[in-house]
Amino acid sequence: MDANDDLDARWNAVANRLQEESIEVPNSPELTGTIIDSNPRVGIWLMPNNTSPGELENFVSEMIPDDDPVWPLSEDYIDGIPEKARKFTEKKILRAKIHAWLATREDPRQMGVAIRAQDLRVDGPLSTTFANWLRELFE
Known part of the structure; x- marks a missing residue:
């Protein structure tokens, strides 16, 4: 939990x-x-x-390969959305970044499926x- x-x-x-x-x-x-x-x-x-305080997304972010070239781009993408245009709260920013990263996979998928596809280490x-x-x- x-x-x-x-x-x-x-x-x-x-x-x-x-x-x-x-x-x-x-x-x-x-x-x-x-x-x-x-x-x-x-x-x-x-x-x-x-x-530490946090949630599943903090755990999953540790599983993204350190040398993944798309992760920094996913972070930049979400960070680049003006706060007034965001539909998510600041507390959910990491979730948004992870889902942006997941959307770039060969077959965009949920976190659990990304593990089986070996997108997450x-x-x-x-x-x-x-x-x-x-x-x-x-x-």
């Missing part, structure tokens, strides 16, 4: 809901994703990285940590 603007508030909201179900929750999220061995087993990953530190957390959660 997205941490959005306040990681602590999001964590507390999740913890309170789980505690209502008598599930013990740590005081803060684990850096590598939280797994609670309860019944049912619970996994919590606060996007983008369990330590999955071997970076954050992606690897997330994948390891998922594997451990579902063992």
Whole structure:
């Protein structure tokens, strides 16, 4: 789930809901994703990285290859739209940039499909940590 603007508030909201179900929750999220061995087993990953405010798009932006020549152009395109002409809020600017970048792919697609098409790299530190957390959660 997205941490959005306040990681602590999001964590507390999740913890309170789980505690209502008598599930013990740590005081803060684990850096590598939280797994609670309860019944049912619970996994919590606060996007983008369990330590920073943000959302899925912050996570995905880490997956865009560093040497991708289109990413800076996508950023420039969105940055070049006058604020008065934008239909999206400042909080959603990264989402707009990612979707502009996705629109340039061979077959413009959603983020999840872009992973399968190998447009997004999955071997970076954050992606690897997330994948390891998922594997451990579902063992």
